[in-house]
Amino acid sequence: MSFKGFIKTNYFRFIYINVLSILAGVGAIGGGYVQMYWLTYVKDHNWSGVLWTVLILGIFYIFAQGLIYYIQYEVRVQEEEYNQKLRQKLFDHYFKDGKYHAIADVQNRITNDLNLVKDNYFEWYIIVPFYGTMFVAALVALITVHWSLFVASVILDIFAYYVPKLVQKKMERATDNLSKQNKMYLNTLSQWFSGLAEIRRYFAGIKLFKVQEQAADKVEQAHVKQTAAQQEMIILNGVCNIVMQIILMAMTASLITKGLITFGAIMSVQNFAANISIGLRQMLQAISYMKSSHNLMNNISADTFEINVEKKHTTAAPATIATHDLALDFPNGESLRFPDLEINQGEKILLTGDSGAGKSTLFKLILGSIKPSKGKVEFKDKKGNVVNPDMTKIGYIPQDPNLFPGTIKDNITMFNNRLDQKVTQVIDEVNFATDIAKFKNGVNEKLNLDNLNISGGQRQKIVLARAKIHDADIILIDEGTSAIDQKATMNILQKLVKEKATIVFIAHNFNEGMRQLFDREIHLVKE
Known part of the structure; x- marks a missing residue:
């Protein structure tokens, strides 16, 4: 200016x-x-x-x-x-x-x-x-x-x-x-x-x-x-x-x-x-x-200042996520320390831990929405080379999903008309078809963000469908099914773990059946 x-x-x-x-x-x-x-x-x-x-x-x-x-x-x-x-x-x-x-x-x-x-x-x-x-x-x-x-x-x-x-x-x-x-x-x-x-x-x-x-x-x-x-x-x-x-x-x-x-x-x-x-x-x-x-x-x-996206480092689809000496310090003197992790391509991981151990924070560090006080997050390609990640290939389902003015379909495709033909398929994969049938205009139902006309579970299903339709290689789910009943959650998880994408799933309330769906569990401890 x-x-x-x-x-x-x-x-x-x-x-x-x-x-x-x-x-x-x-x-x-x-x-x-x-x-x-x-x-x-x-x-x-x-x-x-x-x-x-x-x-x-x-x-x-x-x-x-x-x-x-x-x-x-x-x-x-x-x-x-x-x-x-x-x-x-x-x-x-x-x-x-x-x-x-x-x-x-x-x-x-x-x-x-x-x-x-x-x-x-x-x-x-x-x-x-x-x-x-x-x-x-x-x-x-x-x-x-x-x-x-x-x-x-x-x-x-x-x-x-x-x-x-x-x-x-x-x-x-x-x-x-x-x-x-x-x-x-x-x-x-x-x-x-x-x-x-x-x-x-x-x-x-x-x-x-x-x-x-x-x-x-x-x-x-x-x-x-x-x-x-x-x-x-x-x-x-x-x-x-x-x-x-x-x-x-x-x-x-x-x-x-x-x-x-x-x-x-x-x-x-x-x-x-x-x-x-x-x-x-x-x-x-x-x-x-x-x-x-x-x-x-x-x-x-x-x-x-004008940012020329084309001049940024070339991005690549991430295959592996690795953390090294990762830590985050807070102004009040508290801090979070994370173990060195390596999440490989295609793994299905259950992320658990004590309350306040930093499970959601770890996701934000991976996504780059907050910067670590120490250490780093690295993304590697299939050959093991460190790359600048293509963030469009990382799906994120937060506890409180972000929706935008528009239709249900718009929120799934994120306004990309070329993906319209895939909507029906992903809706079925996240157990959303029954809910859609209840709307007068189906997937073309307009969302009212001031007086939300959908439930919390339906919001989560929209964001799950969003991650799937964009062919995310990595999907980070932070209690992303907390508002969905347990039976539907199991159904969704059973379909998700069959996908080739890497899945990292945070859950507090889970049963042994859910645990067995995952390859391994990472448990964070609050120090």
Whole structure:
């Protein structure tokens, strides 16, 4: 995310906006220059001159003000088009980078962070050409009035340039902290509202409200700190503005009494001084706001970097999974240590262990959704060579399956129409045919994710069918039949173990009949 990217969104519009901004700035100062002659005509009772200068003044100010409103509209159009491109790049990056991304982090990035940059960078950028033009035009106007006013103004401007730097770092920290607290707030909501039904069941609403309030308070405090830093900037600039105007007005009064400048300059110099001060203050304030967003923009840029999937290492279908010195440390000081494992092609393995021994965690380490603190997971091909695995060949059935808006068939094929002809076969293999017959539209029944219209067991069967239809070489099942009755589970397992795919099955409640279906058992122990 960069200013260059904003420009490239529409080169012509960007140039057009800046040209109009310069014209608006010249128009504002032009009106102030004409005002000098208007006041002199009033003093001299030159009413025809007064009439003409009033007319010209009106044209200048209406022109400048009208352009400002129009420029704001064009800037907003450019902002929205750029943000839309960024959202597309963010989604593309998150999809291709192969990493796990918390929902709250993604939500924060595509909404709050983009809005923060818009409010603190692009909304302020247009200030620079408009007030910059006013600043330069007012200085030029002062030269035409008297050189000493110009020199004094330049000296005061140099001093005013360095004042905002006193709070620059503070503003940057405040903006970064606001982004961080918003992300934490969204993450808190995600964690707690995902279990809202349980909270209601046990009347734990008080705890929910308290946690939400604490997280919201931190966001509010971050907003307050950012606002405080911004107000400090405004106050410092305001003080500089007042001091500048007092000095220039005193000099103007002295020059008028000496007859070196016209009487009407008393008002125009005040306006020029104000425009110089305001122009400089607004430019410095805009630059400070924009700089405060640089860290956040760099972070967004890192998440929009284009990933060329074709340039990644060539992937291969994994045949063997091996772990070496695998360990995972948690922030609370606890850790999981895993024995060295080797799961060979075609094996049917029952993965058991103590509660908290890391059975589900082991699957996540294999899938790469979490990174180990120590050790590694290796994938080997049929020849025993270490390869970069083709993850599409690893099926994963979690305890809580992921379903998507669409039909049952869509969720089995994962929107790949070329697999439609295989749906009937895999449905039968996972004992789903009887369930399908109960739906009015069969496999074309649309899933209602807000008010789920299928049972937990049916969800698991959909994901089992998904893994089979995509010809997974390895299938990791984490209690993937826990919501299916034991008889149906046995039927499904009997069919699964006949497949050529490697099966690793986690189960807590299993009987001896289930155990005998597997080649061997790996038992994890919590140390």
